[in-house]
Amino acid sequence: MNIEEIRKDFPILNRGIIYMDSAATSLTPEPVLDAVLDYYRNYNANVGRGVYKLTQIASQKYEDAHKNVAKFIGTTANELIFTKNTTEGVNTVASGIGLKKGDKVVVSLWEHHSNLLPWIRAKKTLRIDLEVVKPNDAISEGDAKTQCALETSDFVDAIDKKTKIVAITHVSNALGSVLPVKEISKLCAENNALLLVDAAQSAPHLKIDVRDMGCDFLAFSGHKMLGPTGIGGLVIKEELMEELEPLTVGGGAVEDASFADYRLKQSYEKFESGTPNIAGAIGLSAAVAYLEGIGMEKVKAWEEKQGKRIIEELRELDNVEIYGYGSEAFEHGQRIGVVSFNVNGVNPTEVASRLDREAGITVRSGHHCCIPLMNYLGLGSEGTVRSSVYLYNTEAEVEKFLDLIRKISNS
Ligand SMILES: Cc1ncc(COP(=O)(O)O)c(C=O)c1O
Structure with missing residues (x-):
């Protein structure tokens, strides 16, 4: 290198x-800036809504961005939706999986507020049970306390048959420590619990293979991985696409509509109502190409x-x-x-x-x-x-x- x-x-x-300070936001390389400007300079048009050439170029580039970013994290375009950032990804899952009173949600002590507040809100409004996995009591003093270690064994008692979803960070933004998400995904599978991984700090730095990881949802932010601000991604396992309720509904997401009802599309478009961040997605695609190139x-x-x-x-x-x-x-x-x-x-x-x-x-x-x-x-x-x-x-x-x-x- x-x-x-x-x-x-x-x-x-x-x-x-x-x-x-790249954990807060990374710098943006010239090829990403070029890709963003190229859109605005040369084929600035809305996507998916027209027959003229410019919109077709923009739509194709936007679709390509879906494919490239999805491939970068080990999945395919039909499992990736573009979001604003990790925060929006987590909120989409927290509000869309149909949580109800008595469901249990498991998080860890390491969570960023963005993967904590949406679940605290669900606790307050829906009366779910929220369990926070903390380091073992026996090692919570002195040096061991500053290490703040969390291992798979710490999750064993928390994840049970009542658990609807485990929502954990892959890498702590405050400690730099990595959670054994693949091991934790096995505990989730044994208990029929869903797994959401907050990959805001891992996608920029580690090779992610979302399928190998075994999670159901994975959220990340473009601005931490050389991409523009205002664009991120949420991977949704294909079989969960239908049951997950989108955060917003509106233009671009519907198959059909009347004054009484609507039918949503059954693809990533279902979750991307309104004009998406086209330039951002194209920029993020250039960012992952840059990282892959290295x-x-x-x-x-x-x-x-x-x-x-x-x-x-x-x-x-x-x-x-x-x-x-x-x-x-x-x-x-x-x-x-x-x-x-x-x-x-x-x-x-x-x-x-x-x-x-x-x-x-x-x-x-x-x-x-x-x-x-x-x-x-x-x-x-x-x-x-x-x-x-x-x-x-x-x-x-x-x-x-x-x-x-x-x-x-x-x-
Ligand atoms: C681990 C982690 N999760 C979530 C977020 C939220 O990311 P964003 O502000 O891009 O939504 C951050 C940002 O610092 C983070 O580090």
Whole structure:
């Protein structure tokens, strides 16, 4: 992987920044911008609703985008709907699977608010039972507590015959830790429970094979994987397409309509009423082509190398606390390059501000949309500092970041 060549595709990097906040949103390479502009410049038209040439080109490109993005995550176009983002994907499932009083929903302690609030709402409005899987009590003190480990065994008691759906993150955005979703999918199958995977943090960094994973739904966001904002995807297992109620109904989704009733299409169009984000979908398709061109294995290996260095160097600093698994977890597929930490006695927001002020390094600080997890870790809303690398970060950038953290931790 030639980082210097890759960096040429991200001219924003020439503006004196070291971008280490890709877990929040990734940078957008030139081929993605070109694809978006090409749509607006050369074949700007609505999709699926006309006979003229321009709309046919736009429709074809939009359909191709469905196919390409679906293939990227191991499925086919008929199982992928385009959404606004992961949040919309999760909400589509939470509101569409017909939850009713007494149904049980299982989530984990690691969930981002986007895969938590929709289920809390269902608890409040429909009176479902919501169970949160937390680390084993026996290891919830000291170092083990900051690791916040979750394994398949922790889910065994929670997933039972009353469970309608298990909704879990594949990778924690706050810890960088990976959940064994394939193993958990077996527990779901044994109990006839559905499985929703929040892949917002995994689809950009790991090779996803949605069929092999064994889940029923998988949600992800384009803007975290080199695509534009406002576009994401939700995989819906084909046999569930019919029973899942769409979040919205309207134009483009209907087979037939009268003043009394309507009949929805039975394809992804059922879930994409209204004019979709055509340019966004085309941009996302270019983003997955870009990632495929480099190879997800290479992307993963590069990030792991940088993530490992960050963890191992931070670990040398007496007054730095790291959250999530240690660097050995990379070897077991339990970690990605997102690193959450705190410098004792320095507010995480102050650390992030100093990184920005003194070296143009962008990292996130705060609760990372995981307030319950931060409370569990005893961090309140101050949260942590979070660095997140991607394919465009260099070793020299990581070194600069580490140098400054060393300085901050010594001052
Ligand atoms: C694990 C996880 N889930 C869900 C989301 C929500 O993504 P979006 O804001 O794109 O809907 C995020 C965003 O940070 C995330 O990291």
